[in-house]
Amino acid sequence: MLKERNLRMTRQRQVILEELRATDQHPSADALHERVKKKLPRISLGTVYRNLEILTELGEIRTIALAGSLKRFDGIPQNHYHMRCMRCDRLVDAPMDVVDSLERVLQEKTEFRILSHQLEFTGICPDCQALLDDNA
Amino acid sequence: MLKERNLRMTRQRQVILEELRATDQHPSADALHERVKKKLPRISLGTVYRNLEILTELGEIRTIALAGSLKRFDGIPQNHYHMRCMRCDRLVDAPMDVVDSLERVLQEKTEFRILSHQLEFTGICPDCQALLDDNA
DNA sequence: TTACTTGCAAATCGTTTGCGATATA
DNA sequence: TATATCGCAAACGATTTGCAAGTAA
Numbered sequence A, B: 001m002l003k004e005r006n007l008r009m010t011r012q013r014q015v016i017l018e019e020l021r022a023t024d025q026h027p028s029a030d031a032l033h034e035r036v037k038k039k040l041p042r043i044s045l046g047t048v049y050r051n052l053e054i055l056t057e058l059g060e061i062r063t064i065a066l067a068g069s070l071k072r073f074d075g076i077p078q079n080h081y082h083m084r085c086m087r088c089d090r091l092v093d094a095p096m097d098v099v100d101s102l103e104r105v106l107q108e109k110t111e112f113r114i115l116s117h118q119l120e121f122t123g124i125c126p127d128c129q130a131l132l133d134d135n136a
Numbered sequence C: 001t002t003a004c005t006t007g008c009a010a011a012t013c014g015t016t017t018g019c020g021a022t023a024t025a
Numbered sequence D: 001t002a003t004a005t006c007g008c009a010a011a012c013g014a015t016t017t018g019c020a021a022g023t024a025a
Helices: A012-023 A029-037 A046-056 A101-107 A126-134 B011-021 B029-037 B045-056 B101-107 B128-132
Strands: A060-076 A082-085 A092-093 A113-124 B062-076 B084-085 B091-093 B111-123
Touching: A012 A029, A012 A046, A012 B128, A029 B062, A060 A126, A060 B029, A060 B101, A060 B111, A082 B101, A101 B111, A101 B128, A113 A126, A113 B062, A113 B101, B011 B045, B029 B045, B045 B062, B111 B128
Parallel strands: A082 A113, B084 B111
Antiparallel strands: A060 B062, A082 A092, A113 B111, B084 B091
16 A cells, blocks of 8 residues: 555654554644654654654554644634635534434443534635636 | 722723624734724833733633644644643543534534634643642 | 733744764675 | 665744733723
């Protein structure tokens, strides 16, 4: 699966994959870099980032996009879900109710105390669909 | 509601709230800053950030933390949900199945083409619960 | 008159990128 | 040997923060 993309299995790529597979800690790039450095002391953080991206594209690992520092603001204080257009980055309210049962179902199966949840849909907005159709 | 926290209703705070309430565009802090500058040309981006934080704490508006900027990595390539501890930031697999019907339910009600969804639970992990109990 | 709030600029954080050097296939 | 990949360091974009001046109550 490396060949069709002209990719090479470097020692760095190998160790990054091994170390990630060896833990269930869902490390950040930085935390993984610290682990990998124990075996390859000279590896750089940039190399870790580059390989994590490639390994994700290959389907070998998953990148979890956490709800994080990037923010948008909403004049409506009630909780509701959103849809984001992956092409133009527009953010729109999702026309559906908040599903409280998601938290209840999970709470029955975990010691974690669940307090809230964040649900974001990704897709293509109508405007961008039209644009894409034009180009076809 | 301003009084109990010794907060003042400044012109800046007022206009930021008005402008955010006047749109359904879910602007970024920067985009909102551009709008507000038309009424208060000298207002700084830092002031916009500070007020958005306070208005969120007061429950007047909502801050939407977008999925994307912050990343974690997972050696298991199958899709699944996660729980994040709001105290220690630990990330753990959620013991529940992916709910495909969420996308179907929403797709029936929108022109948006839904392609995927991101669900993240927030709460307190068992270790941090124990710590909090000790301090009580 | 107090101390909350501002504008400005510098700092921070996670991530990305340009470069010349290195190593895989 | 060709070029994918590396290490390094600088660049990046969104957000946060320190400080002295301004202003609401």
